[in-house]
Amino acid sequence: MIAQNIAFGIIAAAVVLAAVGMVTTRNVVHAALFLVAVLGGLGAQYILLTAEFIATTQVLVYIGAVMVLFLFGIMLTRAPIGRTPQMTGPSWPVAVIAAVALGGVVVYALLNEFGSDSLRDDGHVFRTADVGDSVFSQYIIPFEAVSVLLLAALIGAVVLARRD
Structure with missing residues (x-):
């Protein structure tokens, strides 16, 4: 159980870093590749949860098909491939404050509802x-x-x- 917790922490940190890289990069192709890393990390989390079917579906459908569609969409719309200087508007601090507030509300709601309860293992697979x-x-x-x-x-x- 300890190894699963360590693996969860490592994968979760990689997913969070890839998600931050996805929204902060100025290159749209790099953002799509960061999204591939996020979706791959989520597939790895499904493996830890012993949900192999969902993990396989995650890899085949989202990474294999949806990301190919995203990349085709990027190519077909002639989006700028290199660095673009103005990707954010002047009101990005308000968006950061709203995101942090929403994250705080979610964490508070989860802690208030579940607290220190442990996960149930009913054995049904x-x-x-x-x-x-x-x-x-x-x-x-x-x-x-x-x-x-x-x-x-x-x-x-x-x-x-x-x-x-």
Whole structure:
């Protein structure tokens, strides 16, 4: 259990550093690569939680597919690839104060609700086959609806990107 806590701390620190790098970099491609690091770290956290199916889905769908779409979007919109000097507006201190206040509210709510409670371990483990059976049996309509929505978004992005 101690090794899991140490691994969690190391991965969480790497995710936080990558997230800070993602929002502070002036290069849009570097921001996308920092996002890959954040999503990979979250996949590693899922492995620590023994949620291998979700970790695999995180890597395949978010890192493999969504990030490719982001990079294609960056290339198709002709976003500036190098350093851009003015990425923030003059009111960024207000945004920092709001973010810190929101973080404080979240931490207070979590500590107030859970305090020093420990995590429950009821011993029930969902297998990947169980998740797949439920997705493709009782949740097939929402699954297909999301796939059609993503296809429509992809077609819309291609239509908007074309200059014909």
